[in-house]
Amino acid sequence: MPPKFDPEQVNYVYIKCIGGQPPPTANLAPKIGAFGIAPKKVGDQIAADTVSFKGIKCHVAIRIQNRQATTSIVPSASALILRALREPIRDRKKEKNVKHSGSITFSDLLNIGQQMRERSLAKEMSGTLCEILGTCHSIGCKVDGLPAPEMIAKIRSGEFDELIGAA
Structure with missing residues (x-):
């Protein structure tokens, strides 16, 4: 039997993505799927929060508590x-280096x-x-x-x- 779910526990997941775009669901799902959150919903939230870094790779912290996810940018x-x-x-696909x-x-x-x-x-x-x-x-x-x-x-x-x- 799996351990009991604690609603007060706070977990952080960090991901690197391109600003203004949702990260690929295949990358996001294994990291947050265990917490019972839909990766599509979190991906859309990340895309909305990273608009100021449009086209630039940036780190995003996903704070998960009580099956609710909030995102924030960790600036580098x-x-x-x-x-x-x-x-x-x-x-990014055509222009390299x-x-x-x-x-x-x-x-x-x-x-x-x-x-x-x-x-x-x-x-x-x-x-x-x-x-x-x-x-x-x-x-x-x-x-x-x-x-x-x-x-x-x-x-x-x-x-x-x-x-x-x-x-």
Whole structure:
């Protein structure tokens, strides 16, 4: 006999999907089917919640309690940077290995830093910004027209301390 169902228990399921699209039911069903929830319903809810990340891969946390599912986006640095670049949506099947050669502003970088601060391993905000600039470097984008290593050097030299302290 299976264990008794506890309505107060909270379970979390994490899934990576493309923003604005429901994840494939074949991927979602094995993860949430055991909780007695229809994967189609949760997939539609995920598609509605990830519209702001349309065309970008993002992580979604599904909170399950009492056979009710609520979804929330778990932002990653790369997804936030790609959203800040405001590039047009591409066809993922036709365009591969895209280089993101755009530029974001320093205020966009500060906003991303504030969103990622609680998940960062750095002691100070400047360290968090350096982590995000490392992601910018791997994506290929620039900040205020400067490459990421130059911005990291400027942050470490203390050039932006008053801006970082105000954030």
